[in-house]
Amino acid sequence: MLDPETRTGVVYIAVENPDGLLKPGMHARVRVVLDRHEQATAVPLASVVETPEGSTVFVLTDDGGRVSQVSVRLGLADRAMVEVLSGVDPADRVVTLGSHLVRDGQVVEVVD
Secondary structure, X not given: OOEOOOOEOXXXXXXXXXXXXXXXXXXXXXXXXXXXXXXXXXXXXXXXXXEOOEEEEEEEOOOOOEEEEEEXXXXXXXXXXXXXXXXXXXXXXXXXXXXXXXXXXXXXXXXX
């Protein structure tokens, strides 16, 4: 049962602790995801650039290496990947490294 004021609750879990780093009574902040989307379009979390207007990614627009910054609506995420609900098609090529250094319309070197 969650405390409505603090939005916290007690959860008991069993985890391996071979190095003894976890001690009884320790607290943790966790995020429990109860949903999973098997056929979702996803991009590396590092490719997402947050702007005042919202979340964006850079998509390769042509074979010349020019990129376009597109707005995306994000869904479920883990430590490495985030689901893209709209703005990117599964066939799109997304800038995954150095996305915070790229500008809209810039020509980039494509490395497969």
